[in-house]
Amino acid sequence: MPVLRQIATCTAPSTLVVVRRSRRKERDVDYRVEVCARHRWLAEEGWGKSLTGEGAGGRCGTVVDYRDYDQVVQSHSDLWLRPLATHGPEDHGGDVALALAAAVEFLVGARAGREAGGVPAALGHAARVAEALAAGVLGVxxxxxxxxxxxxxxxTVAVADRGA
Known part of the structure; x- marks a missing residue:
């Protein structure tokens, strides 16, 4: 099942696309990243440098990610969670719920005295769902x-907060 991600708040139409072809039989594409020329650097940072104009025309910053759950979680960790909140699953024995809870704690502490904001709230929700998933409360x-x-x-909220 593809996951829609938004790595920019830009509303310009995309002119460049990164398509990572999959080596797995069950899917043709791992992900597709669309950016405008001004935000080309977003696609080049972590998504790959094989930009093409082929198939462009969506919204800048849109990522359709077809990879497996663990790969998408790792991508979130590598590309924005660790730089933002210094925690990833590998710091917590692969436990996604613990990593997300630690990231929330870090962000709330970093914003001491101010409103915590949407990123910690959304990550907190993700942590609770990951915890329920690990406990078998939810189906896989x-x-x-x-x-x-x-x-x-x-x-998406983090991107909007930093004005990307």
């Missing part, structure tokens, strides 16, 4: 879909 497919949706929402 449904739980993973909810974790990824919450992470995507948190990433």
């Amino acid at each position: 497919e449904e739980g993973q879909a909810q974790v990824l949706a919450a992470l995507s929402a948190a990433e």
Whole structure:
């Protein structure tokens, strides 16, 4: 099931696309990133440098991610969670819920005396869903879909907060 991610708040139409072809039989594409010329650097930072104009025309900053749950979680961690909140699953024995809870704690502490904001709230929700998933409260497919949706929402809010 593809996951929609938004890595920029730019409303310009995309002119460049990164398409990472999959080496797995069950899917043709790992992800597709669309950016405008001004935000080309977003696609080049972590998504790959094989930009093409082929198939462009969506909205700048849109990512459609077809990878497996663990790969998408790792991508979130590598590309924005760790730089933002210094925590990733690998710091917590691979436990996504613990990593997200630690990231929330870090962000709330970093914003001491100010309103915590939407990113910690969205990450907190993702942490609670990941915890329910690990405890078997949610089915695997449904739980993973909810974790990824919450992470995507948190990433979108983080992008808006930093004005990217």
